[in-house]
Amino acid sequence: MPHKILVVEDEEMIRFGLQDNLEMENYIVETAEDGEEAIAKADSFAPDLILLDLMIPKKSGIEVCRIVRKKHPQIFIIMLTAKTDETSKVAGLEMGADDYVTKPFSIIELLARIKAFLRRKGEQQVVAQESNDDVVSFQGIQLDFKKYEATKNGEPLDLNAREFQVLRYFWKHKGEVVKREDLLKEIWGYSYDAMPSTRTIDNHIVNLRKKIEEDPANPKIILSIRSAGYKFDI
Numbered sequence: 001m002p003h004k005i006l007v008v009e010d011e012e013m014i015r016f017g018l019q020d021n022l023e024m025e026n027y028i029v030e031t032a033e034d035g036e037e038a039i040a041k042a043d044s045f046a047p048d049l050i051l052l053d054l055m056i057p058k059k060s061g062i063e064v065c066r067i068v069r070k071k072h073p074q075i076f077i078i079m080l081t082a083k084t085d086e087t088s089k090v091a092g093l094e095m096g097a098d099d100y101v102t103k104p105f106s107i108i109e110l111l112a113r114i115k116a117f118l119r120r121k122g123e124q125q126v127v128a129q130e131s132n133d134d135v136v137s138f139q140g141i142q143l144d145f146k147k148y149e150a151t152k153n154g155e156p157l158d159l160n161a162r163e164f165q166v167l168r169y170f171w172k173h174k175g176e177v178v179k180r181e182d183l184l185k186e187i188w189g190y191s192y193d194a195m196p197s198t199r200t201i202d203n204h205i206v207n208l209r210k211k212i213e214e215d216p217a218n219p220k221i222i223l224s225i226r227s228a229g230y231k232f233d234i
Helices: 014-026 034-044 061-071 084-094 107-130 161-172 180-188 199-212
Strands: 002-008 029-034 050-053 076-081 099-102 134-138 143-144 149-154 177-179 221-224 229-232
Touching: 002 034, 002 099, 014 029, 014 107, 029 034, 034 050, 034 061, 050 061, 050 107, 050 177, 061 076, 061 099, 076 107, 099 107, 143 161, 161 180, 161 199, 161 229, 177 180, 199 221
Parallel strands: 002 029, 002 050, 050 076, 076 099
Antiparallel strands: 134 143, 143 149, 177 229, 221 229
């Protein structure tokens, strides 16, 4: 079954250009040109991945991301933004985006990123089917990697698809030092010779700590290992 992608972009030329390129790659594609339509189609179309422009009418990409992430944690979201400042990128990640691409972007690079995300999703599903660790618990947190459901002290915990994948990777390597570069390769799908700044990882870990740590400023679960990476200490 081909993967389904929702393209949310108010600029007609970019929207149709993305649709044409994605359909040539045999994806099933729907489009939306404003935030309200994007939310409705996320519900009805149930895409595997959303390409979401930051600056769209009616509801901003940030707001759409927040709403869709809460309702559909399993959907990957890649934000498209013309802004290059760090604040916009961090805001998108904080609202649950899995990654971002800055305009103007290479369509070849974007297609490669999409393919890596969706391949990773398929691999995660296979692992989930083969593993007995579909549901794990630690320090008051319970994660169901198969259903993409999480609780903290019995209360629902709002995690996105990327955060579930990061936590599953940490769980598999608990007690080990995990390099940022390993996360970029194994979770984001980058090759070692074409990696972005590891700031991407640090931003995600900061947001993840806010959700799972009792005191994010003094983490006890995801520890920083100076000049090395992180350790899942449970």
